[in-house]
Amino acid sequence: MNFQKHLLWASCITVLINAAAMFSPVINSGDAVTYAALSQHIVQSHDWARLVLDGHDWLDKPHLPFWITALFFKLGGVSAFTYILPGFIFHLIGAYYTYRVARLLYDKQTAALAVLIYVSIFNLMDASIEVKAETYLAGQIMPACYYWLRYDARFRVKYLLLGALFTAMAIMTKGIFTLFTISSGLVCLWLYQRQWTKLFSIKWLAALILSLLFVAPELVALHLQFNQHTESAGLEQPISSFKFFFWDSQFGRFFNTGPIQNRNGHPLYFVLVFLWAFLPWTLIFFAAACANFKTFGRAVSSERTAFIFLAGAFCFTFLMFSASRFQFDYYTDIIFPFAAILCARFLIASDISRRLFIAQLGLICLLALLAIALSIYVMNFTLLSVIAVILIGLMCYCYATRAESFNFRAVLYSVAAINLLYVFLSLMTALTFTQYGVAHNAAKIFGRQPGMPIYVYQMPEVARELALYSEAPCRAIDNAESLLQLKGSYHLLVRRDQEQQLHLEPARFDQLASKELVVHKTGIFNKLLQLARGTWPLETVDFLQSSGP
Numbered sequence: 001m002n003f004q005k006h007l008l009w010a011s012c013i014t015v016l017i018n019a020a021a022m023f024s025p026v027i028n029s030g031d032a033v034t035y036a037a038l039s040q041h042i043v044q045s046h047d048w049a050r051l052v053l054d055g056h057d058w059l060d061k062p063h064l065p066f067w068i069t070a071l072f073f074k075l076g077g078v079s080a081f082t083y084i085l086p087g088f089i090f091h092l093i094g095a096y097y098t099y100r101v102a103r104l105l106y107d108k109q110t111a112a113l114a115v116l117i118y119v120s121i122f123n124l125m126d127a128s129i130e131v132k133a134e135t136y137l138a139g140q141i142m143p144a145c146y147y148w149l150r151y152d153a154r155f156r157v158k159y160l161l162l163g164a165l166f167t168a169m170a171i172m173t174k175g176i177f178t179l180f181t182i183s184s185g186l187v188c189l190w191l192y193q194r195q196w197t198k199l200f201s202i203k204w205l206a207a208l209i210l211s212l213l214f215v216a217p218e219l220v221a222l223h224l225q226f227n228q229h230t231e232s233a234g235l236e237q238p239i240s241s242f243k244f245f246f247w248d249s250q251f252g253r254f255f256n257t258g259p260i261q262n263r264n265g266h267p268l269y270f271v272l273v274f275l276w277a278f279l280p281w282t283l284i285f286f287a288a289a290c291a292n293f294k295t296f297g298r299a300v301s302s303e304r305t306a307f308i309f310l311a312g313a314f315c316f317t318f319l320m321f322s323a324s325r326f327q328f329d330y331y332t333d334i335i336f337p338f339a340a341i342l343c344a345r346f347l348i349a350s351d352i353s354r355r356l357f358i359a360q361l362g363l364i365c366l367l368a369l370l371a372i373a374l375s376i377y378v379m380n381f382t383l384l385s386v387i388a389v390i391l392i393g394l395m396c397y398c399y400a401t402r403a404e405s406f407n408f409r410a411v412l413y414s415v416a417a418i419n420l421l422y423v424f425l426s427l428m429t430a431l432t433f434t435q436y437g438v439a440h441n442a443a444k445i446f447g448r449q450p451g452m453p454i455y456v457y458q459m460p461e462v463a464r465e466l467a468l469y470s471e472a473p474c475r476a477i478d479n480a481e482s483l484l485q486l487k488g489s490y491h492l493l494v495r496r497d498q499e500q501q502l503h504l505e506p507a508r509f510d511q512l513a514s515k516e517l518v519v520h521k522t523g524i525f526n527k528l529l530q531l532a533r534g535t536w537p538l539e540t541v542d543f544l545q546s547s548g549p
Contacts, residue, residue, distance in 0.1 A: 002119070003387075003407075003408055004109065004112060006408070006412055007112050007113055007116050010116055010412055011019045011112075011115055011116045011119055011413045011422045011446070012117045012413075013168070013419070014125075014415060014419055015092070015095075015119050017126055017174075017422060017423060018088075018091075018119065018125050018129070019088060019423045020139065020426075021084075021086060021129045021426040021430070022080075022081055022084045022088060022118065022129065023081060023217045024080060024426075024429075024430035024433075024434070025079075025080055025202050025313055025434060025469075026080060026430060026433040026437055026439075026440050027080045027083060027084075027465065027468065028129070028130065028429055028430075028433060028521070029130055029131065029336075029431060029521065030461060030520075030521055031130075032083070032130055032131055033464055033465045033468070034145050034464070035065065035066065035069070035083075035131070035505060036069065036083045037053060037054075037464045037465075037467065038051050038053055038058060039066045039069035039070040039073055039083070039325065039467060040065060040070075040073060040078050040467065041053070041072035042067070043070050043074050043078070044489075046094065048221070048230065049065065049220070049221045049224040049225055050064065050221075050224070050225045051066060052227065053464075054460065054464070054476070057225060057407075058311050059225070059226075059244065060171045061133065061174075061219055062171070062173060062174065062222075062245070063171055063172065063217075063221050064136070064169060064172035064173045064174060064218065065087075065133055065136050067412050068086045068136070068243065069082075069083060069086055069087075069340050069520050071086075072085055072086045072217070074334075075285075078468055079468070079469075080427060080468070080469075082218075082368060082402075083131065083468070084128075084129055084131055086131075087131030087135040087136060087377075088129070088131075089134055089139070090136045090139030091124065091127075091128035091135055091138060092139070093138075093139030093140075093141060093142075094116050094118070094124075094138030094139040094142050095115050096115075096143075097139070097142035097143045097145075097146050098114050098118045098142055098305075098337040098341065099111045099112070099114065099115045099342060100142075100143075100146045101142060101145060101146045101337075101341065102114040102115075102341045102345075102543065104146065104149060104150070105139070105302075105305075105306035105309065105310070105341070105489055106306060106341075106345055106348075106453065108345075108347075108350075109282055109348050110341070110344045110345050111344075113348055113411070114341045114343075114344035114345075115338075116119070116344075116411070117281055117340040117343050117344055118336070118337055119342045120280070120281075120338050120415045120418050120501070121278055121279075121335055121340065121415070121417070122276070122277060122278070122280070122282065122418055122421075123275075123277035123278070123280045123329070123330065123336065124138065124165035124336055125388070125418075125422050126422075126425075127330055127333050129426065132339060133173050133174050134174075134329050134330050134331065134333040134334055135333070136169075136173045136396055137170055137173055137174055137178065137333075137334045138333060138334060138336075138337060140166050140167075140169045140170040140173060140178075140462065141170055141178065141182055141334055141337075142165055142180055142337050142360070143166040143168075144166035144167045144170060144182045145182060145185065145186075145313065147163035147166065148161045148167075148182065148183075148186060148207070149163045149309070150163075151163050151203075152189075152198075153184060155203065160206070160207060161210075163211075163277065164210040164211040164213075164214055165206060165214055167182055167211040167214075168211050168212075168213075168214030168215045170182065170219040171211070171212075171215050171218070173218070175245070175499055176198055178322075178334075179211075180274050180316070180317060180320055181317045181334055182312060182507060183311030183313050183376070183540075184313050184316040184317060185308075185309040185310065185312040185338070186309065186312075187199070187308050187312070188216055188308050188311070188312025188313075188316070188373060189305060189308050189312065192304075192308045193305070195242040197437065218245070219245065219258060221240065222244070222245055223242075225456070226244070235516050240425045245524070247500075251299050256362055257301075258352070266327075267322050267323075268322075268425045269322070269325065269330075269533060270318060270321050270331070270332055273329040274318075274332060277329055277332060277333075277336075278336060278339065279362075279363075279367065280364065280367060280415075280417055280418045281339075281340070281364060281414065282342050283359055283360055283363060284340065284343045284346065284347065284352075284356075284360065284364075284410070285339050285343050286343070287352070287356050288342045288343050288347075289311075289351065290345055291299075292307050292311070292342070292346070296368065296407045297382060298534070306345070307342070309343070310341055311338075312337075313335065313338045314338040314339055314342075317334070317335045318332065337341055337355030340430070340431065347407055347410070347411060351406065351407060352406050352407055352410060353406075354406065356408040357409070357410055360410045360414065361409075361413070361421070362408070363414075363417075363537065364416075364417040365417075366391070366412055366419075367417040367418060367420070367421050368391070368394075368417045368420055371387060371417075371420045371421040371422060371424040372387065372391065372463070374424060374428075374529065375387045375424055377433060377529065377533070378428060378529065378532045378533055379533065380428070380431060380532065381422065381425075382431065383427055383431065384435050385427055386423065386427060387420065387424055388424065390419075390420055390423060391420065394416045394420065395401045397412075397416065398413060398416075404426050428528075428532050429528065431532070432532045433521065434461075435467060436492065436516075436518045436531060436534075436538065437465075437468060437516070437517065437518065437521065438459065438462045438466075438519055439465035439466040439468075440469065440491055440542055441468070441513075441515055441517060441543075442462075442466050442469075442491075442543060443466060443469035443470050445512055445513050445543045446470065446472065446486065446491045446512070446543065451472070452472055452489055452490060452491060452545075453473040453474070453475060453490045453491070454466060454470065454472050454473065454474045454475070454491040454492075454493065455475055455476075455477050455483065455486065455491070455492050455493075456474065456476050457477045457483055457491045457492065457493065457494040457495070457498060458476075458477070458478060458495075458498065459476070459493065459495075459503075459519055460476040460478075461519075461520065461521075462493065462519060463476035464476075472491070476548060480501075482525070482536050483502065484502075486546070488546070489542070489545070489546055490546050490547050491512075491544065491546075491547075492509070492542075492543075492545070492546065493541060493542075493543060493544075494541070494542055494543040494544065495519070495539055495540065495542075496514070496539070496540035496542055497539075497540070498539070499542055499544075501506075504544075508546055508547055509545065509546055509547065510542040510544065510545045511543070511544055512543045512544065512545055512549055513539065513542075513543040514540060514541070514542050514543070515540070515541055516538040516539070516540055517538055517539060517540075517541045518531055518538055518539070519539055519541070
């Protein structure tokens with residue numbers, strides 16, 4: 001069979017499966033709701049300089065992802081889809097430039113396989129829908145690396161401008177530490193080739209200066225926000241926006257001395273994360289790394305330089321993350337494209353051993369069985385039906401290709417298994433939160449009546465999320481005094497046990513609905529499974545409408 005044709009079809013199918021999750025009406029995670037609320041405020045206030053959450057300045061991250069999301073909100077309206085779409089586009093940009101980098105270092109076959117591996121890495125698939133900063137970074141770091149590679153080989157204004165632009169975008173997304181990932185591969189290459197002078201050349205000094213000049217919009221926005229924050233907070237000692245951006249927000253996290261700290265960091269944390277986050281390609285990666293180290297001395301020059309660049313970008317960023325005690329699993333997403341190219345080259349350049357094929361086949365079966373077992377555990381008819389149909393199709397495909405090479409089957413079956421598991425996880429999450437999420441149910445029950453405000457009692461996260469789904473004003477109420485002073489017609493969301501404590505006048509309220517729901521969305525997998533089964537502790541939430549003044 002035509003391997004390249006199967007790679008193309010597998011890549012397209014994987015992207016479509018991944019993209020289908022964008023059409024869920026619910027934003028899945030609490031962080032995503034927060035980021036969407038920040039972008040919504042930009043659109044509503046027309047203030048593109050300040051990041052404001054619940055009426056207070058939010059000084060945690062740079063502006064660019066929120067500007068991009070706000071632009072999509074302005075063009076397409078506020079919804080879960082328009083929140084996810086720009087992040088998914090950057091995910092695809094990352095795939096495209098993974099192809100370009102692999103094509104530059106190797107050949108078309110390696111590049112095509114690298115794209116398939118990239119789009120089928122579990123954590124990248126998940127992050128493209130969760131839409132954290134790393135989703136944007138994949139579509140910024142890989143283009144920056146590509147254009148700097150071209151700029152290193154040959155000076156052209158086009159490479160300089162595009163390299164500086166994408167580098168500046170990465171800095172305006174996550175901060176100055178992104179320069180480490182963008183530059184580490186090239187620096188390792190220069191050291192290996194003994195081109196010491198490039199470290200201090202005018203050519204690369206110009207690249208750095210231009211990149212920092214392109215960061216100017218972020219610096220201006222920070223300056224304006226910090227000035228207003230100082231005035232509104234009545235601070236005698238002003239906070240330096242530049243110091244915050246270049247030092248506190250970056251090195252504060254790295255050294256775990258900033259306002260947000262993590263006391264549970266461990267040097268081996270990201271090793272454990274990599275084992276599952278890079279599925280289904282973890283075994284292939286370790287085999288590729290070992291093979292490259294063994295054959296490095298007798299490899300041709302182009303193979304050695306490509307390996308130095310990819311391994312340098314991957315390893316030094318990985319070590320940087322491990323050295324920090326401020327650790328989250330999604331941090332490693334930005335180095336997965338480099339690992340994908342290494343895996344692709346290994347699979348194209350050599351025939352995998354029977355032992356590796358059997359081990360990979362075992363992993364494939366484990367992933368498929370996990371999807372099947374969890375579907376049975378959750379026992380949702382829709383979920384079971386979808387998984388069963390897909391499984392039958394995959395079994396037919398495996399039977400039809402049973403005579404193909406170890407490489408062919410290891411690659412295509414791995415993609416099939418991770419797609420099956422991803423379909424289960426994304427569909428289960430969407431079905432669960434549409435059934436049990438307070439904000440989604442409130443939007444359905446209250447409808448889209450922009451003239452009648454919605455008040456949410458002591459559920460600030462719910463108020464924030466509901467504002468994304470409803471055109472009506474949504475406000476959080478923190479105390480009983482404020483609630484009892486409300487006049488006119490409005491909708492009210494309140495827990496049943498709190499409603500009884502508030503002693504609301506029955507004559508003033510009509511009960512539109514009452515449901516058993518989850519107020520705090522969980523990101524912990526075992527709790528999510530219990531919630532999908534309907535066994536996780538739920539709370540009774542009443543949907544009320546005031547009958548007048």
